[in-house]
Amino acid sequence: MHGPSPAEAATAAFRCPPLTDLVHSGKIDHEETPAPIRRHSSFLIGSPFIANHLLTMIRVGIIGATGYTAFEAIRLIQGHPQAEVTAVTSRGDEGKSIVEVHPALRGSIDLPLSLADPAVLAQQCDVAFCCLPHAASAESVRSLREVGLRVIDLSADFRLREVSVYEEWYATKHPWPELLGQVAYGLPELFEDQIKGADLVANPGCYPTSAILPLAPLLQAKAIDANIIVDAKSGVSGAGRTPKLVNLYCEANESITAYAIGSHRHQPEMVDVLERFTGVQADILFTPHLTPMDRGILATIYVQGPGLTAAKVKQMWNETYADAPFVHIVDAPPATKHVSGTNHVHMGAFDAGGRVVLCCAIDNVTKGASGAAVQNMNCMFGLDQTMGL
């Protein structure tokens, strides 16, 4: 008999009992939750459905609640039948209502922004979504894990396995390097078993989601050369709400440009995660483009392999994603508009002069960030992956 591997032992150390056990043990007392908005109809009050519903509500804290991914997370969670946002934090907008900074949330939530105090958050929440820039996020994740909160980190801080790779591409020291290589990568289509029951999940980058999903089955089957070109276009919300010159309306509107050519930090994430899943080290040339859309990513990927055809690609995709509720294999070229505001992934494969062109469309803020985070929360808490999505 072999004992658990170091990675398994470390993951187990970060596990906590499922929510139902916490409820039964009395650790979670929803009566103490600060007046969440109830979304059920009054005629249901007193029914067994509502009793069960209230007992199992997951209380979610949103850290860095003034940004774009936070907005999307709150929008989705407030529509989720078994979760609700119970805390929202900000460094600069403490005391304001969340609807002052996100007016589109008016009517679905009314909570004041507070500073992120881990001890208070531990009382208010069961899980925290860290919607912060990298490096700042790892600091926050550490303090939240120390008070026992389960965490989904939307930043890049825990996605890579090697500290040296992180420090090279992010040009900063990692605040919690011991943990790299031991955190579940939040792509349930490929890593569901690691996410189930995990207490810390690294939500994927938006571009990597759009490249890894189409490529993983093909690399795993050794059906394509490992030399791959990924050409991807993103809407401007991908850059976050914090103002930057290139993202101003007059700069980005009616224009399209490539950026970070040969140097974007999502390239090593694609290589690392694909190797983790397939055992194959891909040589990926990744070029991102900024496009004048609010949201959406379209990845166009050029692959070739002996006897490879679009029909064979679709067969491999169908096998890998037979049980993946958000992955759709489509015949017409995918479009960002077809997935806008949803957690869906549209993938198409097309024969083109001896190569096969793969196209994958996602919404960068939903499947590329907060929709994936809700999908991960569902897996972590033993709910159906699609709940609230």
Ligand SMILES: NC(=O)C1=CN([C@@H]2O[C@H](COP(=O)(O)OP(=O)(O)OC[C@H]3O[C@@H](n4cnc5c(N)ncnc54)[C@H](OP(=O)(O)O)[C@@H]3O)[C@@H](O)[C@H]2O)C=CC1
């Ligand atoms: N936008 C997207 O499509 C995607 C984003 N991501 C990642 O998700 C994370 C959040 O992105 P997004 O919501 O777009 O970013 P935003 O810039 O829109 O928001 C980030 C929030 O973090 C807070 N913040 C900024 N700097 C710091 C700091 N140094 N320390 C603590 N808090 C800080 C700010 O809130 P306040 O000033 O109020 O404290 C801000 O509102 C990032 O790591 C990003 O890379 C991942 C996938 C897709």
Ligand SMILES: CC(=O)N[C@@H](CCC(=O)OP(=O)(O)O)C(=O)O
């Ligand atoms: C259009 C645009 O600027 N997009 C962002 C992607 C944001 C993201 O997902 O970054 P993290 O990996 O840090 O989470 C970028 O290229 O930097």
